[in-house]
Amino acid sequence: MAARKKGGLGKGIDALISPSVKRETEKEKVVEEPVEKIVEKIVEVEKVVEKPVEQLMRIDEIEPNQLQPRKNFDEDALQELSESIKQFGLIQPIIVKNKGKYYEIVAGERRWRAARIAGLKEVPVIIKEYSEKESMEIAIVENLQREDLNPIEEAQAYQKLIEEFGLKQDEAAQRVSKSRTAVTNALRLLKLDERVQQMVIDEMISGGHARALLAIEDKEEQYLTAMLIFDNKMSVRETEKLVREHIKKEEEKRVEKKEDFSQMETIYHQLEERMKSVIGSKVAIHSRNYKKGKIEIEYYSNDELERIIDLIESVKQVG
Template sequence: MAGRKNGLGRGLDALFPEKKSAVKESVKKATVKTENKTVVPEKTTDDTTEESNRSTIGHKKTAMIVKISSVEPNVNQPRKQFDEDALLELSESIKQYGVLQPLLVSDKKDYYEIIAGERRWRAAKLAGLKEIPVIVKEFSEQELVEISLIENIQREDLNPVEEAMAYKRLIDEFHLKQDEIAERVGKSRTAVTNAMRLLKLSEKVQQMLIDEMITAGHARAILSIADKEKQESIAMKIFDEKLSVRETEALVKRMLEPPKTAKKSKFSSAEDAIYESLEEKMKSIMGTRVQIHRKKNDKGKIEIEYYSKDELERIIDLFESIG
């Protein structure tokens, strides 16, 4: 995975700059219990400032221990894919040290809905925990989307399609502009625009991107092709032939080039048919495009195309084996 992106350190402060984040506070078990949850006052030191005694979201430094069965994920959160190996690794850490950062949740009366921390919740369930620390806070629907998006982008947990869908939701449902989204998530407007362009790909190609069969660089190159079936054909070619992004860009460029105007043949239709047959025969042998350019007096030249260094070496090996 690529390194952390610059500009994302602001996190939830991008939404609530006047306060600091409560989800970074550690939790001490409490002595005050109710039937379903335990209020846990957080330990502070003498030199703790008044500012640090407030959460980013306006609460005092307190968390609750609740039954893990009473906590549920937000079905509308941007992230849909979770790395199973990473979850298992986190669950082992939780078995040893517990959940060190409380989840940020919303009280839905019958249950607590996760605002931030679904990965910790999933890992805690894998670890067999019966209880989990949470901080309760109410947000608007737009704030919920923004917080989930920021948290996941900071952790680089979203795949490119999930990120693009989250941006689209902020625009469609909450009428934010791309520059406003860029400000909130700490990215450039161009980065947000390029991310959203991926939604123009066919659903099959988007799924290949989610499944890491192709990269975002490949996907952006394919975007130049409007036809969805051609997009899928190119994506499969990238996967099957392990094409690099540069090779993909060259392939797309060739596909977009206007066809050359056919010159009037100087030869008879019978001769044309013979040479076309020879071209096809050479194509089947070479495994690539071959053209025979005829001249007068039975002269001419043969043009053999290749699309990568590996393909050139394969053609050379073929000639050597014939020799």
């Protein structure tokens, strides 16, 4: 029988545990003390990391998430993806969760749509158990990180993330690996007139055009200016110039209106004094839009009221 080769596991144990413990006495005499207990068994514990199980599923068993932030899918881009899927298959599985009668997409709706166009009957999926809120958050974050949402969808996704999960803007930014400034600027687009927002979604104007229009406070003016931009195919720089001119004109109108109002106040004050001298009681003129208003005459007793009425009637008789 061949001699057993020394080394291996036994050598490893010997290196860790000495067969005896040497103790030096006060007289520097060394006495060997045998180890009473020896490790009889070494158990190696492996931490098994659970890997997601990928499986094939019929494509008609899967339905999109109604809370999906993306509402518009580029048909040309979907067609390109479907051609790639025909050639190479669906490389990345779709994440779904069990809804009982069907499986709902948590992440990967764009791939699912392209797979349908490609004519696939089955697609690779990973089934996960998520709550409604978790599913929503994953869908929102996945879409935001793809960076191909239109500016309004992106803003709406940020808003939903903030409202549904009670996040602050900087916390939402951190979730999607964006700067706080980027999130803030995106959210500002939701202050635009809804018709202007739809023009951005329909790609009639760009996000740059939309951000320039934010300087116009009046919603109707925003929309009219947006239509002007679209009709004249104006660039973002041309739009910014147009908006600056509009704001300048509005400011000039406000200054003129303020000056006119100041002049009219002086005139009304003079008229109040004239009427006071005639009627003999305090008079106040309240104007609306310089064309309409009301006159208030104060009285302090029934006798004074009768006197004022008699005065007005006497004026009428003279007239």
